[in-house]
Amino acid sequence: MVLVTGANGQLGRRIVQHLIARSPAPMAGKLAVSVRDPGKAADLAARGVEVRHGNFDHPETLASAFAGVERLVLVSTDGPREQRIVQQRNAVSAAARAGVQHVYYTSFLDVAADSPSEFAAIHRDTEAALADSGLAYTLLRLPLYAEGLAMIGGLALEGGVLYLPAGNGAVSLVSRDDLAQAAAAAALAPRLDKQVYELSGQVAADYASIAARIARVSGRPLVYKAVQETDYVTAVVEHGLPDWQARALGTLFVAVAEGRMAATGNDFAALVGHPPKSLDCLIHEHFATRSKA
Numbered sequence: 001m002v003l004v005t006g007a008n009g010q011l012g013r014r015i016v017q018h019l020i021a022r023s024p025a026p027m028a029g030k031l032a033v034s035v036r037d038p039g040k041a042a043d044l045a046a047r048g049v050e051v052r053h054g055n056f057d058h059p060e061t062l063a064s065a066f067a068g069v070e071r072l073v074l075v076s077t078d079g080p081r082e083q084r085i086v087q088q089r090n091a092v093s094a095a096a097r098a099g100v101q102h103v104y105y106t107s108f109l110d111v112a113a114d115s116p117s118e119f120a121a122i123h124r125d126t127e128a129a130l131a132d133s134g135l136a137y138t139l140l141r142l143p144l145y146a147e148g149l150a151m152i153g154g155l156a157l158e159g160g161v162l163y164l165p166a167g168n169g170a171v172s173l174v175s176r177d178d179l180a181q182a183a184a185a186a187a188l189a190p191r192l193d194k195q196v197y198e199l200s201g202q203v204a205a206d207y208a209s210i211a212a213r214i215a216r217v218s219g220r221p222l223v224y225k226a227v228q229e230t231d232y233v234t235a236v237v238e239h240g241l242p243d244w245q246a247r248a249l250g251t252l253f254v255a256v257a258e259g260r261m262a263a264t265g266n267d268f269a270a271l272v273g274h275p276p277k278s279l280d281c282l283i284h285e286h287f288a289t290r291s292k293a
């Protein structure tokens with residue numbers, strides 16, 4: 001049986017949908033999910049997916065959530081750094097105790113020990129927990145979601161300037177749905193050739209180039225302006241983001257400025273059989289309809 005955690009979240013739900021699409025019916029006994037609120041997964045239950053309750057904040061829920069699972073797709077949680085580290089360690093320990101055969105963990109492109117990024121620290125810790133656990137595992141290192149650009153780019157278009165503390169650093173962007181497709185492919189693969197898959201796109205671009213492409217596609221002016229991390233954090237807190245999230249994003253963009261989110265490669269295609277949607281395609285999808293009437 002394959003079990004996906006976080007199946008009420010945006011990535012986890014898409015992973016389940018791709019697993020359903022790739023698996024011959026019936027689903028019973030083959031596919032399960034672990035979620036904090038099973039009521040929100042009633043649509044999956046109706047399709048034959050076994051819906052279990054599991055909350056990484058409550059390790060006592062995880063023995064039954066992970067019982068009988070052969071392949072566990074472990075979707076990373078959200079929230080402040082220390083909380084996430086504990087949650088994800090709880091999940092790894094529970095998987096080991098439950099005798100899970102293989103874990104597929106949605107990690108992050110940047111896990112370097114010298115990275116300023118809080119996200120790197122979280123994922124590095126979970127990768128270390130997996131290495132110490134005795135479990136067999138595969139690391140699916142995710143780049144930035146293209147949907148994040150849709151959000152920040154959409155806001156930036158209002159004022160014509162995209163302000164980020166990302167210097168001249170380049171990013172590789174992939175859509176959540178493509179990443180979910182790759183995770184599903186990994187979880188169903190009879191065998192995998194590698195332990196670490198970097199699910200980046202095939203090109204990386206800096207934000208000046210991305211802003212210029214958005215401007216071209218939307219027909220509205222947009223330029224990129226690199227700002228200081230502290231000014232960015234203050235601005236996004238004023239915009240309503242919680243302190244912890246603003247700080248974490250600030251450190252992420254400093255890591256981008258250092259070139260830590262720019263990896264490109266063919267690991268995605270090795271799992272899925274074709275490359276993810278290109279940057280130009282993603283920008284067209286998200287911004288072609290944002291031209292001023």
Ligand SMILES: NC(=O)c1ccc[n+]([C@@H]2O[C@H](COP(=O)([O-])OP(=O)(O)OC[C@H]3O[C@@H](n4cnc5c(N)ncnc54)[C@H](OP(=O)(O)O)[C@@H]3O)[C@@H](O)[C@H]2O)c1
Nearest residue numbers: 006007008009010011035036055056057076077078144145
């Ligand atoms: N690469 C990127 O650009 C990027 C951007 C944002 C986030 N992320 C990471 O990718 C993950 C998935 O992204 P997403 O878009 O699906 O985020 P999302 O829609 O906000 O979903 C958050 C996920 O965290 C899970 N979660 C939170 N607290 C939990 C707990 N105590 N126990 C078990 N699960 C818990 C949720 O599980 P339920 O299903 O039970 O609600 C849900 O699946 C995020 O959680 C974050 O770690 C990556």
